Amino acid sequence: MALTGAMSAGISGLKAHMDALTVVGNNVANVNTAGYKPGRVTFKESIYSTQAAGSDGTDTVGGTNPRQTGYGCSVGTIDLDMSSMNVDSTGNGADVAIQGDGFFLVGDKTGVSLNNLNSLMLTRVGKFRIDNNGYLTDNYGNIVYGFATCNMNGNNKDTAAGLNGDGISTQLVPLRLPLAANGKGTDPANSSVGDAIYPGVDGNGNNDYGTFDDAGSGYECITYNSLSIGADGKVVCVNDKTGDPVTIGYIAMATVPNPAGLTHTEGPYYKAMEGAGKMAINTAGGALAGQYLNNMAADNANASMDTLIGKGSDLLSGFLEQSGTDLATEFANMITYQRGYQANTRIVTVTDSMLEELVNMKR
Structure with a gap:
């Protein structure tokens, strides 16, 4: 179960970073479009699975924190920069x-x-x-x-x-x-x-x-x-x-x-x-x-x-x-999203290797 959760988290990261790269691509494509307002992406955490709830302390023992496992991320917002441009x-x-x-x-x-x-x-x-x-x-x-x-x-x-x-x-x-x-x-x-x-x-x-x-x-x-x-x-x-x-x-x-x-x-x-x-x-x-x-x-x-x-x-x-696209900012975001995508592919491939080891245990 933990392995499939890791796979799901990696896949959600791939999707979110691909959506973010789509926004960057649209901004760059409209670098010369009059009046264009660029989009800006923020990410948010995905749902959590609670393995154990937290508890308050008592007269004899201390409290405990909840144990929760996250399942990746998604695109939180895609905002438009509506400020005046050159x-x-x-x-x-x-x-x-x-x-x-x-x-x-x-x-x-x-x-x-x-x-x-x-x-x-x-x-x-x-x-x-x-x-x-x-x-x-x-x-x-x-x-x-x-x-x-x-x-x-x-x-x-x-x-x-x-x-x-x-x-x-x-x-x-x-x-x-x-x-x-x-x-x-x-x-x-x-x-x-x-x-x-x-x-x-x-x-x-x-x-x-x-x-x-x-x-x-x-x-x-x-x-x-x-x-x-x-x-x-x-x-x-x-x-x-x-x-x-x-x-x-x-x-x-x-x-x-x-x-x-x-x-x-x-x-x-x-x-x-x-x-x-x-x-x-x-x-x-x-x-x-x-x-x-x-x-x-x-x-x-x-x-x-x-x-x-x-x-x-x-x-x-x-x-x-003029267009509101700032190419320097978009290229920097492109590199960031590319590295994020690359890291999430490693989660998927490592999880796949671990599942393969699990399947091979019976041999």
Whole structure:
């Protein structure tokens, strides 16, 4: 029994060290992957078999310690290092790196409700562009979420879409270029062909283009040039047809109490599932800090800490975050895990020799 226990302990050590080496291999493979967060392995002891329980001392004899035999080890944790990394200059004004904590929010075009913020994905890779439908997307086609420029009419609700773009709505939406006036008679008053039409805000605080964005309306997004993103997350460009500057909106950011508790899904994306804590919505540098989501007034019954927009980390325009892999550390870990694996193979082979001797006793 003791020999098979030793064999089991050695095998568990082999498995644990192979898993650890897999983590190292993944870290090294992603040494040039932008925004990559390296994993770190810790081991834990496996189960114990108690051969004799401990006892307390008496008036005549002393106490005894329990006798327990361990059965190897396993991987205890695989943590992600979510700290800020160095950055690389790209020279592209639409590339941004986060200087501190926080994540960009990306998802699909359908939008998100305040009760379902966890459906959005989080990422540290700020490589953005405008797609053929006018949406601000990342390199994999996911839509970047933020706060769009709207016709706020002095921040009063229930305003129609129009030309002013005089405020920023705090409804969290997929960011998109404004529509372009097309001269077909349904444009806002005093508009010229190519002018930017910004959404209004309905009575529920939601962005709304009204009939301009209905299917078959014939409206398309403006054409643009000189797309750039500022340190405060402001997304700006120039209207090709009119030469006017256009503020598309502000990129939203998110933080969670335990970034290392985020669930890594695929590529550069994470989900705020159990273990990460409740997601908080911010803007870089506090551009919209102190306002409430969905254009809620401070006296609204739903205005709370959960719906208050906070101050996030600044962004660095023209840069991308580097991989967090430290090759020197990974090579040192590789040697350590290799030696651990090698030592555990010796346990297996020595145990096998002892079992062979036991079998040969009858001969």
